[in-house]
Amino acid sequence: MQRLKDILDKYAHWSPYREYLDRIEAYSKSDFSLxxxxxxxxxxxxxxxxxxxxxxxLEKNSKMNGLLKTTFKSLGYAPSSTIQQIGTSLAxxxxxxxxxxxxxxxxxxxxxxxxxxxxxxxxxxxxxxxxINSTDIICCLLIESFESNSPIKSIxxxxxxxxxxxxxxxxxxxxxxxxxxxxxxxxSEILFNNDPAAYKTEYSNFKLISxxxxxxx
Numbered sequence: 001m002q003r004l005k006d007i008l009d010k011y012a013h014w015s016p017y018r019e020y021l022d023r024i025e026a027y028s029k030s031d032f033s034l035x036x037x038x039x040x041x042x043x044x045x046x047x048x049x050x051x052x053x054x055x056x057x058l059e060k061n062s063k064m065n066g067l068l069k070t071t072f073k074s075l076g077y078a079p080s081s082t083i084q085q086i087g088t089s090l091a092x093x094x095x096x097x098x099x100x101x102x103x104x105x106x107x108x109x110x111x112x113x114x115x116x117x118x119x120x121x122x123x124x125x126x127x128x129x130x131x132i133n134s135t136d137i138i139c140c141l142l143i144e145s146f147e148s149n150s151p152i153k154s155i156x157x158x159x160x161x162x163x164x165x166x167x168x169x170x171x172x173x174x175x176x177x178x179x180x181x182x183x184x185x186x187x188s189e190i191l192f193n194n195d196p197a198a199y200k201t202e203y204s205n206f207k208l209i210s211x212x213x214x215x216x217x
Contacts, residue, residue, distance in 0.1 A: 001025070001136045007143050014049075014143060017042060024132065039135040040064070046139050047071040050146050068138070075145050076204050086141075159200055161192045167206045 001021055008014045008021070020042035027035040047067045051058055054074040058067065161168070168188035175187035192199045 004136050004140050011147050043135055046142050076201055167203050
């Protein structure tokens with residue numbers, strides 16, 4: 001998990017999570033159930049921290065997949081974006097990490113003697129490495145998205161429709177006008193007036209693409 005260590009060192013705010021990494025490495029050979037418990041706690045902690053920073057209120061007792069989906073959404077990515085789709089897939093991995101933790105954990109649920117004795121047999125080296133590497137990848141993606149390219153950090157709290165003509169024209173070119181009898185409405189106006197949050201998200205994605213294009217020139 002060296003890459004994640006480097007990221008935590010780079011962004012000092014995240015450095016307290018090194019405690020989880022130390023535990024994961026310490027228990028990876030001796031007690032993998034504790035290793036998985038700390039991996040799950042690490043992932044949950046990072047998700048909750050990002051949501052809190054972005055002003056997103058989480059439901060109590062959220063499952064891992066729901067927590068991850070909410071976190072990616074809080075980063076400002078549209079549901080149709082590649083990152084959001086990747087996030088949804090990773091959410092499934094995250095949920096399985098949580099389920100696996102419940103299967104082999106010593107403290108999440110009471111265990112019989114046989115269950116305590118045999119729980120380590122449920123994990124082979126390949127499975128263990130996959131779980132740890134999956135956690136590493138997800139955590140890195142979340143933190144780097146938040147710190148570097150999170151669209152939600154690059155837009156204003158309130159947007160003025162009339163000051164975003166380039167984006168409005170682009171949106172209207174993509175989806176055109178909607179007609180209802182003698183009335184017609186621009187796509188940008190409909191989105192802005194009916195779902196301001198979605199308008200902000202699409203605007204932020206538009207700005208990112210435009211900025212990347214300008215940097216390549």
